[in-house]
Amino acid sequence: MSLHVFIFSSLPIILALLLLKTYIFSSKSHKNLPPCPPKLPLIGNLHQLGSSPHRALHAMAQTYGPLMLIRLGTVPILVASSVDAAREITKTHDKIFASRPSLDIPSRIFYASKDIAFAPYGEYWRQVKSISVIHLLSNRRVQSYRHVREEEMTLMMEKIGRANGLVINLSELLISLTNNVICRVALGRRYDGRNFKNLLGRTLELLGCFSVGSYIPSLRWVDRLSGLEKKVDDVAKEFDEFLDGVIDEHVNKEETAVEGQDLCDILLEIQRNNVTVERDMIKAIILDLFAAGTDTTFTNLEWAIAELLRHPRAMKEVQQEALKVGKGRSMITEDDLENMPYLKAILKEALRLHTPIPLLVPRESTQDVSVLGYDIPSGTQVFINAWAIARDPSKWEAPEEFRPERFLNSPIDYNGFHFELIPFGAGRRGCPGIQFAMVINELVLANLVYKFDLALMAEEVLDMSETSGLTVHKKCPILVSATSCSQVDAN
Ligand code: HEM
Incomplete structure (x- = not known):
């Protein structure tokens, strides 16, 4: 065959291939992606997040809109900052967005994401989530630990009373209280020694750290060189040894009557009836209760008290409500809480203004999907800026x-x-x-304002600055003097 004949007869095939390539390319480039703020090579928009990513992303959303596609390193991230965007992601397309990205630090700490919060969407997650919803955190189960909450709350009030008006670090007392409640509920007893507190503190801090390797895989060595990987592996190993000890203790003790069971007993009982429940699954779930349940709960209470200290009128109103409900009894009980709408409103308002996890826990899409008319490719990570949504002036007055x-x-x-x-x-x-979380917070706040008048040091203005990390709390602890509530004394 001459060259001319070859070229001539191949022409239609070459043209068809060219057309196909053009079609594929153009259909890709015609994807209607959400607005993308300009980014730098390699790091993308990382440099713009600063120490308060929720605030930085809120500011960016003013220019780029309620759905933006940013890039952290090489990872595309959809940022949702409006009610409509959040509804589409967590309701209309909830199943498509129900997975979590694989992140280095949580994966190392939670036994390769065998916990509830970081497990990818699928059969395993369904199993651990239903264990938590049905067996560990149901209303009935939460009710059954009422005595733990009331005892721990009473101990805290006694401690405050003993300070006799001297300055106390209220934040520290609140952290201890939430830790003690979770320890007793999950593990059957307090672990309030310095070692455990320190281990939990380091774990929570690392969960809020940024790992370069999760966003720029080619720079994973930075995490090794900076010592981050070692720190993570050290806390993972220490917590693992601690949890092994706790589980062994539970396995070796005499069987506990159902009413006295802690969550570890319950998980071991589930294991006895179901061979697919492995020890790592039990350890990861317990670790999740600590990681997801301590810092977040205490943070809401701390912000609520800080706001009350800045708003004496609201403080007075909630004290009046407590006095009316308490009727001079020694404490406000959980039965009284349903008659305290203003108290509940204070905690809600604190959750709105100081959303404990402002960007929620990242999600990941598992299919191509359209959100608010934009095309979102499968495998896109999602941040929902709940903090920004809770301050949207089109939804909230002032x-x-x-x-x-x-x-x-x-x-x-x-x-x-x-x-x-x-x-x-x-x-x-x-x-x-x-x-x-909320029954602890309501009980503690109700009794605190019922029993004490809290006061800042003279002339002091409460510093409301925030820490950075997954959970955002007050940077400076609340230091107050607490004197017996004059009106309760009068009763
Ligand atoms: C004020 C206190 C709390 C706040 C603000 C809070 C907030 C959150 C948020 C934002 C998420 C992610 C939701 C999402 O992706 O849509 C979450 C998930 C979770 N929380 Fe909480 N939480 C609190 C208390 C607790 C407590 C006390 C526990 C358990 C003892 C707990 C256990 C969990 C678990 C296991 C998940 C993972 C759920 C999943 O991925 O399927 N949280 N929490």
Whole structure:
């Protein structure tokens, strides 16, 4: 065959291939992606996040809109900053967005993501989530630990009383209280020694750290060189040894009556009836309860008290409510809480203004999907800026102001059905610990304002700056003097 004949006869095939390539290329480039803020090579938009990513992303959303596609290193991240965007992600397309990205630090700490919060969507996650919802954190189970909460709360009030008006570090007392409650509920006893506190503190801090390798895989060596990997592996090993010890103790002790069971007993009982429940699964779930349940719970209480100290009128109002409900008894009980709408409104308002996990826990899409008319490719990570949504002026009147009364006579709740207030997330991945957390917080706040008048040091203005990390708390602890509430004494 001559060259001319060859070229001539191949021409249609070459043209068809060229057309196909053009079609594929153009259909790719015609994807309607959300607005992408300009980025730098290699690091993408990393440099723009600073120490308060929720605030930086909120500011960027003012220019680029409620759905933006940023890039952290090589990883595309969809950032949702409006009610409509959050609703589409956690309700309309909840299943598609129900997975979690594989992140280096949580994966090393939680036994290759065998926990609930970081497990990818699938059969394993369904199993651990239903264990948590049905057996560990159901309303009935939370009720059954009422005595633990009331005992720990009473001990804290006694400690405050003994300080006799001298300055106390209220933040430290609140951290200890939430840790003690979770320890007793999950493990059957307190672990309040310095070693455990230190281990838990280091673990929580590392979970909030940024690992370069998760976002720029070619620079994974930076995590090794900076010592981050070693720190993570050290806490993972220490916690593993601690949990092994706790589980051995539980296995070797005499069987506990059902009423006295802690969550570790319950998990071991589930294991006896189901061979697929491995020891690592039990350890990862217990670790999750500590990681997801301590810092977050205490943070809400700490911010609520800080706001009350800055708003004496609200403080007075909640004290009046407590006095009316307490009727001079020695303490306010959990039965009284349903008659304290203003107290509940204060905690809600604190969750709105100071969302404990402002960007929620990252999700990842598992299919191509359209959100608010934009094309979102499969494998896109998602941050939902719940903090920004809770300050959206189109949804909230005077959003920057602390106004608990906005929730009185309002149907808006934090249970994942009102997308303007989603501090616990929403949909399949929503937090299963709402009841567990809020009953502690309500009980403690009610009794604190019932029993004590809290005062800052003279002339002091409360510093409201935030820490950075996954959970955002007050940078400076709350230092107050607490004197017996004059009106309770009068009763
Ligand atoms: C004020 C306290 C708390 C806040 C603000 C909070 C917030 C959150 C948030 C934002 C998520 C992710 C939701 C999402 O991706 O849509 C979450 C998940 C989770 N939380 Fe909470 N939480 C709190 C207390 C607790 C407590 C007390 C526990 C257990 C003792 C707990 C256990 C969990 C677990 C296991 C998950 C993972 C759920 C999943 O991925 O399927 N949380 N929480």
